[in-house]
């Protein structure tokens with residue numbers, strides 16, 4: 479088996495604590511946010527399965543994107559950088575088995591790669607970080623088994639496991655309980671056009687989180703010429719070629735959240751260029767959410783401008799569709815002048831860490847009043863103080879700590895380098911934002 483080198487730099491729990499900068503001065507900054515993780519990893523997958531060479535421009539280069547690149551390369555896809563690292567040339571080829579893939583902590587890698595591995599001509603072994611080995615995978619494995627793909631695992635529905643690729647998947651119909659993650663649906667749909675009979679997937683669970691991310695999957699498939707029909711909780715992907723394209727990746731709107739939040743916390747204005755007029759990214763809902771929390775927001779000439787007063791209001795919001803925004807919104811809520819109730823996010827317990835427990839622990843560790851409910855968080859106003867903020871290898875815990883630190887002197891963030899999962903330059907970008915006045 480060809481093995482990928484295991485990446486360990488992200489495990490730097492013993493790195494020095496990062497003193498989150500505090501400021502009383504209003505912010506006035508324009509922040510260029512790199513490409514979307516979710517779009518980059520979908521477009522890489524589609525380019526790898528396409529009918530000819532393609533190009534991604536403005537792609538994210540971060541741990542999650544680089545893990546996807548490494549996974550596809552291990553499977554035999556040629557991916558090279560163009561003039562800049564964010565330009566990626568992808569040359570599809572026969573998918574090789576007899577390889578090992580490191581999923582890191584990337585949900586998109588661990589859920590999107592197994593259906594592609596089933597198309598490889600041999601065994602594909604997948605594993606990831608310790609934290610990845612507890613993230614739910616069962617519905618993906620059950621679905622693949624339902625499509626007659628051989629899976630070798632220990633029966634717990636978790637990493638590690640081996641997919642017995644045979645070079646083709648017959649496809650057909652499958653039921654999936656995707657109440658734990660929308661990525662179970664997206665991963666199967668992305669490969670579905672390459673199955674002999676295509677794929678009909680029905681979600682059979684109670685709830686379906688992160689629907690905009692499934693819409694993103696459908697939109698990217700359709701843009702690549704794949705016929706997809708959607709009715710309620712059922713998706714049909716017709717078999718056929720995936721058209722090779724030259725595409726530009728939108729900025730990561732969810733990664734704009736901490737910067738935009740800064741405008742509310744300290745007052746002032748933050749501008750994000752390249753903001754799309756419409757997008758399936760959950761971050762597209764930030765202007766509305768932040769407005770409810772006390773900001774004004776406007777979009778003009780592709781620049782989103784958010785202005786705050788330094789006073790943050792609490793919010794009662796169902797974040798079921800936009801769960802990846804929840805940690806940053808919880809941090810804002812901890813600085814608000816009225817209580818907040820964040821609902822519909824029980825699936826966050828299966829994210830990079832149990833985010834509901836992590837947010838409760840760490841906000842309360844700074845003197846906050848945050849309580850888990852069955853499906854979310856209640857955050858009440860409290861006077862916060864400094865202290866160590868643990869991040870649990872979760873990039874969004876680290877950016878949430880930075881938001882709190884703006885107002886609360888003495889917040890020391892453990893392993894801020896974990897932001898490299900989706901935003902490698904975060905500490906410098908944060909300091910630059912505060913410095914550019």
Ligand SMILES: O=C(O)C1=C[C@@H](OP(=O)(O)O)[C@@H](O)[C@H](O)C1
Nearest residue numbers: 516659660661687688691801802
């Ligand atoms: O498909 C995607 O790119 C994602 C889907 C969502 O996952 P869940 O449905 O598991 O929340 C989201 O939280 C994650 O950050 C990215």
Ligand SMILES: C=C(OP(=O)(O)O)C(=O)O
Nearest residue numbers: 583584585586802829830
């Ligand atoms: C849940 C997230 O990541 P992943 O793609 O690893 O699921 C996230 O980025 O908030």
